[in-house]
Amino acid sequence: MKQITPPQTKIAVTLDNGATAIMSFVTSSRSPTLPQGARWVEENTGLWERPATDANIFAEITKTFRATDNHGLPLPQPVRYKVVDEAEIPTDRTYRNALRHSETGFAFDLDVAKTLHVTMIREARVDRLNVLDKEWMKATGQKDQVAVDAVEAQRQVLRDLPTTMGLEKATTIDELKALWPMELARP
Amino acid sequence: MFLDGANDLITVITDATADIECQASWADNNAGTITVGRTNTASIVTATTVTIVAAPGASKQRSVRHLNIRNHHASTACTVTVNHTDGTNVEAVFKTVLAAGEMIVYGENGIWVYYDPNGKPYMGLGPIATQAEMEAGTSLTAVVVAGRQHFHPSAAKWWLKAGVTANINASYNITSLTDTGTGDVAITIATDFSGADWALVMGVQRINSTAAEANSRIGTIKTASMAAGTVSLDCWDGTATTNVIKDPTSWNAAGFGDHA
Numbered sequence: 001m002k003q004i005t006p007p008q009t010k011i012a013v014t015l016d017n018g019a020t021a022i023m024s025f026v027t028s029s030r031s032p033t034l035p036q037g038a039r040w041v042e043e044n045t046g047l048w049e050r051p052a053t054d055a056n057i058f059a060e061i062t063k064t065f066r067a068t069d070n071h072g073l074p075l076p077q078p079v080r081y082k083v084v085d086e087a088e089i090p091t092d093r094t095y096r097n098a099l100r101h102s103e104t105g106f107a108f109d110l111d112v113a114k115t116l117h118v119t120m121i122r123e124a125r126v127d128r129l130n131v132l133d134k135e136w137m138k139a140t141g142q143k144d145q146v147a148v149d150a151v152e153a154q155r156q157v158l159r160d161l162p163t164t165m166g167l168e169k170a171t172t173i174d175e176l177k178a179l180w181p182m183e184l185a186r187p
Numbered sequence: 188m189f190l191d192g193a194n195d196l197i198t199v200i201t202d203a204t205a206d207i208e209c210q211a212s213w214a215d216n217n218a219g220t221i222t223v224g225r226t227n228t229a230s231i232v233t234a235t236t237v238t239i240v241a242a243p244g245a246s247k248q249r250s251v252r253h254l255n256i257r258n259h260h261a262s263t264a265c266t267v268t269v270n271h272t273d274g275t276n277v278e279a280v281f282k283t284v285l286a287a288g289e290m291i292v293y294g295e296n297g298i299w300v301y302y303d304p305n306g307k308p309y310m311g312l313g314p315i316a317t318q319a320e321m322e323a324g325t326s327l328t329a330v331v332v333a334g335r336q337h338f339h340p341s342a343a344k345w346w347l348k349a350g351v352t353a354n355i356n357a358s359y360n361i362t363s364l365t366d367t368g369t370g371d372v373a374i375t376i377a378t379d380f381s382g383a384d385w386a387l388v389m390g391v392q393r394i395n396s397t398a399a400e401a402n403s404r405i406g407t408i409k410t411a412s413m414a415a416g417t418v419s420l421d422c423w424d425g426t427a428t429t430n431v432i433k434d435p436t437s438w439n440a441a442g443f444g445d446h447a
Contacts, residue, residue, distance in 0.1 A: 005355065023366075032334075
């Protein structure tokens with residue numbers, strides 16, 4: 001039997017921590033036993049199918065999002081779900097954790113995206129700071145105060161980056177994305 | 188089979204008006220002189236007893252190397268009994284019901300093989316292995332069938348390959364995959380494990396071939412996430428100081444353990 005990509009229905013699940021999960025709900029596949037709401041398509045093929053009904057989706061979401069982890073710590077819980085068209089789901093994952101879904105569709109939470117942007121800048125500057133640290137050590141060892149001051153000035157620029165980028169002025173995701181320091185490579 | 192002297196012979200008993208065709212090949216020994224021969228018996232079309240290999244004669248031995256007994260009838264089945272007699276004791280060495288077109292063959296290795304009307308041998312099967320036998324994985328006689336092979340400890344209970352948006356490319360025993368954020372997915376299994384202690388093997392595809400820490404990808408099982416029917420995975424880059432959580436190009440994983 002040729003392996004085929006199982007048909008899937010996309011479901012946007014809103015969690016109580018504000019995050020949005022995207023579930024690929026399988027509507028036909030193979031397994032030893034039938035999942036919730038499924039029936040065998042043909043005997044002896046092991047292929048089953050199930051519609052994406054509210055009952056089946058709810059059962060799947062309930063199973064997927066456990067209340068607590070193995071240590072007993074609470075996990076984010078679903079508060080709402082909606083079947084969505086795959087074409088609606090933003091393909092740019094730069095600010096994936098800022099993705100939100102509401103009755104009007106998908107949108108990015110700009111404040112969360114700005115936080116993620118700051119994190120990305122901090123991550124991107126690590127390598128550059130490591131290089132400058134070595135240059136600073138070398139200049140210090142050679143007692144070249146001019147070079148030491150020059151390197152330190154560059155390091156301070158990097159340290160100040162999150163606050164000097166003017167991220168607060170960005171009013172859209174595209175504007176935010178454009179605010180990237182010239183000194184650093186984009187991730 | 189071996190015939191010795193003037194009284195040993197092989198007969199066939201039929202119980203129906205079918206069309207049983209018999210052919211025998213043999214080798215005779217006459218005080219050191221060996222000759223080969225064959226006996227093609229006329230079609231047996233009644234319920235009767237027929238000698239299909241005659242006695243070799245006094246002071247001779249006959250080694251029956253091959254017997255071929257086929258029901259040539261288009262529809263009638265027939266019970267066929269193959270007897271070996273030494274003139275006093277008659278022993279049934281094989282007995283079966285030959286359906287139309289079926290055949291039995293005795294080979295020089297002493298083994299009878301039963302053929303279907305298309306000339307394919309019927310396979311002799313032992314008992315079908317139960318779930319417990321599959322899970323024990325020790326029986327040398329119970330037969331594995333497709334519907335139970337997954338119970339063996341060495342069999343993958345589920346597997347999947349998926350893209351970065353939790354789009355499943357191929358899978359087995361999976362009901363959903365959920366993209367819960369950057370570098371983070373939740374897997375839901377169709378037929379669960381019997382408990383939370385099972386093994387997961389995984390690999391994530393790096394984003395390109397350039398050897399840089401930021402381009403590498405390391406897949407891990409999310410802390411305390413393994414349950415009987417679900418598990419969460421996350422993915423990190425190779426940055427030494429931060430190990431940033433990142434999307435891979437693809438997720439590849441499989442689970443091994445004991446089914447519920």
